[in-house]
Amino acid sequence: MSGTQLTVTLSGGGAADARAVVRALEGTFGSPDELPADENATVHMATFDGETDASSAGGDGEGSARLSAPVTVTVQGSPEAVRRASDTLTQAFTARDDGAASGDQELERQLLLEP
Numbered sequence: 732m733s734g735t736q737l738t739v740t741l742s743g744g745g746a747a748d749a750r751a752v753v754r755a756l757e758g759t760f761g762s763p764d765e766l767p768a769d770e771n772a773t774v775h776m777a778t779f780d781g782e783t784d785a786s787s788a789g790g791d792g793e794g795s796a797r798l799s800a801p802v803t804v805t806v807q808g809s810p811e812a813v814r815r816a817s818d819t820l821t822q823a824f825t826a827r828d829d830g831a832a833s834g835d836q837e838l839e840r841q842l843l844l845e846p
Contacts, residue, residue: 737778
């Protein structure tokens, strides 16, 4: 079901910071297509296909993730998926909501996560 498909774009910080953010979302969305790995990349992406039952997905404890630098995260997907991702990230990190844009059937939200 594509109703929970989520695309996450991350900039700032390094690959370890991007992985920390993606891992924080695994408890809500299951495993992504792949974890950010390229240490030289300035932008990282992950896609959650929404096929996993989030209630059975594991994950780290809330508030346990640490970042080495501020990370700008853009989440894009259905309004429900974006809301769930935003809620998860604001519980796991110190976050500032930098706004949202609505499309026909999708929503995009940008958050700044701070160390």
